[in-house]
Amino acid sequence: MMYEIRDLKLSFPDISRKPLLGPVPRIEVLKGLSFDVPKGVVLGIVGGSGSGKSTLGRAMLRLLEPTGGTIRFDGQDITHTPEEHLRAVRQRFQMIFQDPMSSLNPRRRVGAIISGPLRLHGMTDLRSRVNEALDMVGLPRNFATRYPHELSGGQRQRVGIARAIALRPEFILADEIVSGLDVSSQAQVLNLLEELVRDLGLTLAFVSHDLSVIRRLCDRTLVLHHGMIVEEGATAALFDAPQTAYTQELLAAIPLPDPDQPWR
Amino acid sequence: MNSFLEVRNLNLSLKAGMPILRSVSLNVAAGQVHGLVGESGAGKSMIGKAVLGTLPRALQVTSGEIWLDGVNLNSLPTAERRKTIGAKAALIPQDPLTALNPSKRIGPQITRRLVDILGWQKSDAEARAVELLHEVHIPDPARVMKSYPHELSGGMRQRILIASAFAAEPKLIIADEPTTALDVTVQKQILRLIAEMQQRHDTALLFVTHDLGVVSKTCDTLSVLYAGKVIEEARMRRFFTRPIHPYSAALLKATPTYTNPRGSLTPVPQSVIDATEREVREHDMRASR
Ligand SMILES: Nc1ncnc2c1ncn2[C@@H]1O[C@H](COP(=O)(O)OP(=O)(O)O)[C@@H](O)[C@H]1O
Ligand SMILES: Nc1ncnc2c1ncn2[C@@H]1O[C@H](COP(=O)(O)OP(=O)(O)O)[C@@H](O)[C@H]1O
């Protein structure tokens, strides 16, 4: 298993309700999640805004420390591992962020953006690794000298992917990476991701609010609602026969590009 | 059919000369919903802004006419043009949070247009606002009038902007990506509400969206834009069953649909992009002669 997650809980202090005396109350965002991510699988994580998708992703990459439960990554319990001991695993998982413009430093060139994590992990041979990553995402090598604002949305998202795969991680978490893209570049980025997963033998968690995209890309799907898993299973089965009212409601609300869909 | 809005051969360019809209023509009849679709940057929002007279300074109309309710807007002096647009047309914007002033209560934000632009009495405007909030199914209008935008959900804020758009009984509504920021379940409620209001008030609606799924649920007719040029005009059903322009057909194939996962999400082929680009260049050559 790439991940074994049991009763995962995560809460944040609720500063807006801080009393004069006593402890700050906490908002529970993840309310006891249990699921596995087998190696080589593409897992879709879907749910409405505020359901806890990004928080779950950040906990899985230990950008946040859970308040309860356990996270095992490739058998190793990383739930509370202190930062200085996380270094070795950090090389093995990477994240691609939602908004390519705000996650890419606007003052750094594409080459420096891609080599950032490589440098951090003490890799050498940076230039050839950057070139290789650019090749893999289908961008010309001379893009290394460009700045993010000189790229289209789809190209920026490719840079985000290149940066994530340059380290040759085993696991990638992609958080809403096609949400801001037009359908044509969305289709290109998703096809690219599908190819990379196959060619590099990656395990991928793909966070999205778009069930149609999830259906196309993911082997398994997990539906999150108010910080709880309402449904989890093989994607085809989940879409063909959704078991819970919430999943049924989500599916029924999607406007398909088809005038005959019963929708109203 | 009589058009309430008629855009005739509208050309719009950056002051530096770069074309933004290329001989755009379209009609929206009273009580009808016309969709404007296309990828980002195609010029959808600029058409709406040209109609409402809110174009950014960097852009100018180089030729063409906009007729609203039988009046050529270009023929009116600025002040009168503004008044005509204010009385006959209104916008439902994309992002309810940036469209509302965060430091002002909801009530005055709805009544302001009625008082400032249309010269209503404040008390009449307030009564009308409460009535409108009822109409958009907001449970406790009196309380909501006193709330600040951040105290309300995204869906509630969009309901308020819809109420606000219909306040002065305009006969044309321009909705610019009105549900893009919302969850699908909320989107469905808001789209239903817009349809309900549009029908009850018998307004013409110009519906801007990049989402072909949304178009198929909302529009009677549509125009597909590419690089500021209308490449296809169609009745809704015909567009989805028999798109004529290869770029339209490619857009449909690129749109993800969970009911047909393998048949969707095909990138627009480069050959289609090249051919469409060629059409745009041919238009520019004809226009410069
Ligand atoms: N750092 C934080 N402090 C307090 N609350 C947070 C923090 N991060 C997220 N939240 C809250 O957790 C909930 C889930 O957020 P998130 O995981 O971003 O949802 P999603 O990605 O599904 O939209 C939201 O209500 C959000 O406001
Ligand atoms: N304030 C502005 N200054 C210069 N160019 C602009 C401005 N606003 C929009 N544009 C340009 O006009 C074109 C059409 O934009 P827009 O109508 O907003 O596209 P859409 O709504 O279809 O995404 C784009 O190429 C955009 O870059």
Ligand SMILES: [Mg+2]
């Ligand atoms: Mg998120």
Ligand SMILES: [Mg+2]
């Ligand atoms: Mg726009």
